[in-house]
Amino acid sequence: MRDAVTNRFKVIGTRSVRPDGIEKVTGQANYGADYSLPGMLWAKVLRSPHAHARITSIDLSAALAMPGVHAAITSDVFPDLKAGMEDSGEGEVDFHDLSCNVMARDKVLYHGHAVAAVAATSERIAEQALAAIKVDYEVLPHVVDIGVAMAADAPVLHQDMFTVGLAEPAAAPSNIASRSEISQGDLAAGFAQADIIVERSYRIPTAHQGYIEPHACVVSVNQDGQVDIWASSQGHFMVRDYTSKVLGVAVGSIKVTPAEIGGGFGGKTTVYLEPVAAALSARSGRPVKMVMTREEVFRATGPAAAGIVNVRIGARDDGKLTAMDSEVILDAGAYKGSPAATGARCMYAPYNCDNRRTVALDVVTNTAKTAAYRAPGAPQAHLGVECVLNEIADSLDIDPIDLRLLNAVDEGDRAFFGAKYRAIGLKQTLEAAKAHPNYHRPLANGQGRGVAVGFWFNFGLQSSATINVHEGGTVAVITGNPDIGGSRASMALMAAEALGVPLETIKPHIADTESVGYNDLTGGSRTTFASGWAVINAAEKIVESCRQRAAALWEVDVETVSWADGAAVCAGHDPLTLAQLAAKADVTGGPLTASASLNAKGAGPGFAVSLCDVSVDRDTGKVDIISFTALQDVGKAIHPGYVEGQMEGGAVQGIGWALNEEYIFDSQGRLENPGFLDYRMPVASDLPMIDTVIIECPNPGHPYGVRGVGEPPICAPMPAVTTAVNHAIGAHLTTLPLTPERVLAALDSL
Amino acid sequence: MAIHVTTSINAEPVEFLCEADDTLVHVLRDTLNLTGTKEGCSTGDCGACTIVLDGRLACSCLVLGVEAEGKSIETIEGVATPGALHAVQQSLLDHAGLQCGICTPGIVVAARALLERNADPSEEEVRYWLAGNLCRCTGYDKIIRAVLAAAQDLREAAS
Amino acid sequence: MTVSRFYSPQSIAEATAILRQQSGCQVLAGGTDLLVQMRNGVKQPEYIVDIKEIPGIRDVTLTNQGLTLGAAAPAQSVTERPDIAAAYPGLVEAIDMIGSTQIQGRCSVGGNLCNASPAADTVPALIAVGAVCHVVGGEGVRQVRVEDFNTGPGENCLKRDELLISLFIPRPGVGSADAYLRFTPRTEMDIAVVGAGVSLSLDPMGTVSAARVAIGAAAPTALLVEEAAAAIIGTTLEESALAALAAAAGAAASPISDKRGSAGYRTKVVGVMARRAAQIACDRAQQRQRRAH
């Protein structure tokens, strides 16, 4: 059953109907905002009207005096946490910053920053009460642009922030939180060997993850201090742990029940509302519900980091890369922690080159604290490297896929980020792209084609699973990662495969934080990989237990009992199915149940290739996507339909970021487009069908060969689209998004 | 001052009280507990709140509760009959046409309305009809395919 | 402030009486603009007057004389009529551009006009086809040409107790046709960066004998650009005429720069939209001529 390499799977790889599907197509599924409790209050957050200001006073008294208002708070109710990075199990988090982001202390750092909150008997009263809160601000100069934020005379957000990672300790506070550098070989020698050197600087705007479900939660705090949370997130254990830190209460007194999640893409990997609702519930003695408006989502959650990516690459005439030098500067928003260093490590990962360096700068600005957005940092970084590689291919008159194949990493090569690659599917994916009919479609006048590669490490981390076999043979598979895009389906498929039972007998559940072992976030494409692995391990324990029970019933040595097609088998005996064994559980040692947990290692890197054709209206600058092909090595596609769905969804998000999506700020640092009307995500009529090609180069580090799917799809589209547009108009646009206005200006300046 | 409204929702008589400026989506979700209708933006830009009002699609975030007086409303809760999903619902399941599923109720209501008017829409017609239903997860591909397949299923069932 | 009362008058007289008696009234038709404006605080009415129950105000009638659009007729009740699309293809395209399918079921041409957004899609299209507003108020009835109806962004010529009841659009002749184009970054769900509506008539020789050109999102209100029409009257829409048309449209524009586009971009692209719309209108007029023969 574990024979990933020869692909002898029974149910894995089939396009089964997802177990939670009916609830979701009928409206029965409960998302964050769908929960209510008796006696519940509604809470609303007062947000800063300024991009940068000192809070001189907050007066809640008028709000508290209003009929129907039960509680009002400021950040005073939260403990003042010590600054410094802590390992949270979700990567490093500075809980002082997190707490200040949940509710501002002393200073507001962006327009929309939470300042106070009110709980009242209705949403309407809560909103009216916000208007009664008096806040005095001393407005400070602000900066929303990373380029400007790095200047010596820029307004400084944090007087205690001194750039980390400089050769000399920083003398003055700065908006550059950290600088990190990785280098290999001899750059100068590498550039000296080059026959061609291309150098460009790219600008990427702030983009939002754009999930359709606004953040929402219901929180109830009992008299005894027990905190119950129902929330939509990418990890209810994360919600528990972060809320416990911000509130200063023990993890053990918080229980989080996961709601269905209406999209996250990395944007629901932190807390905004839950600690606020808990504090209000504790003060009012009533359950408290909070739901963000879309405007709040845009102003105060997410977004993905804006970036400046400077790239210089040298190559020989034959296309061999001799030197790569880059600077990845990413916007962290109001608090440090952009994924600059992560992106910098991704962008070289597909290639071999002896001499290279990246410098990553993490910069703060007066904008909302950024969050992950699929492969965090990678799309921005890839944009630079991939576009420059395409320009080199053009100059050398080499096919851009051939150029990549010539330099592509393969098994045994050492990755730029340190590890040695085991089996990877980059070359296979590039060959498939080259062979794809879309790569050979003749281009008309005004059309252009672009190709690009994307990379993501994929994550393992901690997961737990429990399997309970019921009388009758139905199997409850209990995991602890919110199902953001069909992961219940893949858990069920893997459990059915491992147990050898029909898929219909498997009932996957996502349990609350008390009912299953700890799980890290749904993020980094780790759920199918790591939680799936825990499921496989738990299933194998069930199989083991079944063999022992059958051996006992048959009074034979367990070694003579094997497991096939969901039944214990032994020569001379009728097979005992899982259902039969479950029926006899009481006399064979009690309920048939098993749990497994792990901290999964061996995540297999994922590579993707995007092929994009565009046509450009030369009079208006409008770009139309006429063909888009997404190819990706996914290791093993557990459910090909949902794998393709990830590839298609990521492609369209990348297209949106490349063409139209951006945060637009006014001169006061206020976001001018906090809604779906002017934050222009692609709509159905903007797009052609996305062609997908799944490559399966099994991950040797996983029992079923799984790599992880969700991140690489967004890495390659931006450079593929940008290159296609540049080819269509014969220009070198480097600033995204490629709005009609920018494209027309480029056409006019040719 | 609360206003008394008498209406019909999924062919059932319904009465409720609301304020003059309460939106219908608020009434449906928070007063009547019909939470299948989702609210993604409150400004008519995402389609998650799609309902049918007197035979026409509408964003329930852009309708006042009081406007429901004497009208007939259909929501996602009324699309499936007991034991039988609508062809669009089944097709979305069969084609993996949903990931997170938050957009799905709106898509189902809107796509059903399309197929009631046009039994054989082209891909382009489906894309334009659903342009007001944002989906951030799927890139639309599988939704469009599912609607086209549902149309075919319905045509075959009718012939 | 919250809305304290909701009125649903059953007649024009009742509606105008309410408007006359109360200040702080806001007329509600489809609500697709109003509810957004109430939500973001741009409008904070004390009373809402829903005109949709007034008899006839949602009717759509096409006769040999022309088209009458009830002020609160939902867009879809116009766009789903093939006979109207055949007679006024440009106007119907413009109506079809307002929002999504869901919006189309509620929004009205009258509301689109009264809302007085400089970027409203139907307004240049209505101006191009010579639409006239039928307005009723306490002091009686008056007719207002669409190009005179709006007075600034968000402002129209209606007095406090006046109501837009319907729009009338005369039936185009055999050699006449209209077209509307707008520019948006996406295919749907966007506000026009610029728009242009053109109607024109061809003489039997194929020369443009009359034309009306209107542009949107290029000035505080949609504009009728007579110079642009003059640039093509007497021509067969040869390249030089189209270039002159585009230049005249651009010259008439006085747009703002905002998040949706710079003034320079708008000025340039409004000409592109105008010339393309003129070409489409001309093709349609030629088709009609051929069909008439």
Ligand code: FES
């Ligand atoms: S909630 Fe109504 S359209 Fe988004």
Ligand code: FES
């Ligand atoms: S499935 Fe998530 S928004 Fe459509």
